Amino acid sequence: MTVSNNGTLNSRVPDGNLQDKWDNHKNNLRLVNPANKRKFTVLVVGTGLAGASAAASLAELGYNVKAFTILDSPRRSHSIAAQGGINAAKNYPNDGDTIWRLFHDTIKGGDYRSREANVYRLAQVSNSIIDQCVAQGVPFAREYGGLLDNRSFGGAQVSRTFYARGQTGQQLLLGAYSAMMRQVATGKIQMFPRREMLDLVKVDGKAKGIVTRNLTTGEIERYAGDAVLLCTGGYGNVYYLSTMAKNCNATAIWRCYKRGAQFGNPSFTQIHPTCIPVSGKYQSKLTLMSESLRNDGRVWVPMKKGDNRPPNEIPEEDRDYYLERRYPSFGNLAPRDVSSRSAKYVCDEGRGVGKSGLAVYMDFADSIKRLGADVIRARYGNLFAMYEKITAENPYEVPMRIFPAVHFTMGGLWVDYNLSSNIPGLYVLGEANFADHGGNRLGASALMQGLADGYFVIPYTLSDYLAENLHSEKIGTDHEAFDKAEKETTDRISKLLNVKGKKTVLDFHRELGDLMWDNVGMSRNRENLESVIKKISELREEFWKDVNIPGENNTLNKYLEYALRVADYMELGELMARDALDREESCGGHFREEHQTEDGEAVRDDENFSNVSSWEYKGEDKEPEKHVEDLNFEFVTPTQRSYK
């Protein structure tokens, strides 16, 4: 493995004071004059918050936008499922919030594994996002006086979270979608639904187009553009079960990785502590229960292994409220990564509950006794109803069963301060990039990042690149680079369809998911990581020999789509394990058992790992090469988190 920290990775963070960097940078970015904007075509892949906001904003400026989604409408992208809210440093409640404080909370929450300048900019533009969304008609919660309401979220000390009941993501996405549809009506955006990007086309080292599969007809299509924006979300579905939607996938970013785009911190995954546990092998998807439940729910498991009594028959002295015991000052509100890991440990000890033994109780009995059922109903009524719908158990009477689940990937394609990957003309926005959340994402900041990238960063930074390329030759879809990319894509599809093996795609995906969850999940160690790299590679080999894909290419064929995605997970999973093995420290969601204190707390190694690991593809059957971007903390001092 080679380590380099010069040449390939220039973060392009501007000089100067943290507070002035973004403004100064904007002063220096080149502009494209209005008459020239219409000469450029921008391909936007993915239409969630990042993609829809970018597509709308760029079309408003006069660029020609082609927007692609794998779904039948941009309005269904998975940003829609975000519940909690979106942070901004408005300080409307007068409780002491500032841009600095939002920045500081976010970079500390990320366990000091993100860039100061990026995170500060995120906090800076957060307020404009709220203004923009309100102007679009997003119905945020309001007070009786007519002004916007805020709440505290995820243990924050200030109330900076804006929300629209439990459906904030839906309302923000529909706002961005409406802005997009307005541009569709003007003709500045051409919408391509049910299209999946299967390759990136590069000419002279620059991104110049994409190859997609029309998911209705199976046709392979070519689109040329002056820049490509990847807004394709996270890759949590590598684990098979996650809170992601079924169609979320890693193919677009993975195909770009294989064309030379570097992948930053692939092992950084967030595992959320409060999800409804798996109920059987047929389970296809996990559902998140809002973190706010931990304000009143007490988490426990039986003291003794194999105690199968119903929870209400287990007396107080036979219960272990393990979070309260281990973290007396934070108790049930210990951070996401710490809570998730603790649940895993008690289940590993055989003290897990429910049929599978992979769950812990979250018990509201004490709160109901103290506050009354009506108060609990007012606070969590909708969540309790959702829980009952899925599990058929009444949480007012029996404790909820919860278990951690994969929820977000902080890793993603490496980008510089301009959101440009190391391939000129290829930009990566939202969850698809690695940039702003470091080792762990705070609640209510994913929506903020997606919209910041799309509304307020890319319109500036993209013009700089396009201005520079005003006179470069336009590439048509008849260019040989398109021929080559199309051929490789059709070859891959025929190869898959011709395997005609015995096992279904789902069988393979489940197996991969188990390997990833057990070895590259909440708790990782060298031995397991080394062996899982081998196992994934064997599974991949078996996949290409024995997968059974039904039907034809030239029609709607969702299992073929799925197979192409799983083929990429088989490679990405290995890179995630490799990155986890290489990072000899514990930070944020990445916990290496070798790097912990005597009482089991994470130990970061700032001396050697205050950096971004960025991986470069070197060819089939070759080990990827690691590059390093050092993180320099000029304005904050990294500290060790403690919740004792």
Place this chain on the structure above:
Amino acid sequence: MTIHLKIWRQKDSNTPGRLVDYTLDDVNPDMSFLEMLDWLNERLMNEGKEPVEFDHDCREGICGSCNLVLNGMAHGPYEATAVCQLHMRKYKDGDTIVVEPWRAKAFPMIKDLVVDRSAFDRIMAAGGYISVNTGAPADANAIPVDKYNADLAFDYAACIGCGACVAACPNSSASLFTGAKISQLAHLPQGNPERKRRVVRMVDQMAEEGFGDCSNYAECEAVCPAEISITSIAKMRREYFNALSEIE
């Protein structure tokens, strides 16, 4: 438990479709309806047969992708529940379930249970927005909105765009969908400047797409997983009438 299924299979819009019988004898009551279809598809593929195509994505009732009519009811028999949130424990051992796609002229067939709902996007493009460019609008608190109207706007904005309203309507009308967006924006001061233009354009587009008109059956409200009220249709009509009388 054992479940008998009669599922609509159709190769494409040019080939006639038909109901095909399947029986699953190992359905777990904790499965969701879509997980049961996954289960069926696994079995079909293991037998070398083609799986059933259906649209789905978030599987938590918010994306609006899933679109199944079960025994004649859009999204199945339970109120305020998208079919992805319906669990098999709601059925009895031995039940027979007829599974069909949305049926409407404006939703052309693609394959099996998958239809094309892009007409909804075109209705939105006709006016379902507030014309504000990305930039620096006024501070978010510059325009107070009274809580009553803000909450009402949210109720209408909760539409998930699934199209169950169209599937349930004897006229295949998209009035609940269109009315929800018009009502959301009509209850907000931000929506005022374009209020008249919006309602006329969206209603006209709805007709152009081939959706029928509303005759107040209220079937749409009964099946809506987001519990959108038909007061939105009344609101849409009032807005339309006002707009026309003034535009004249």
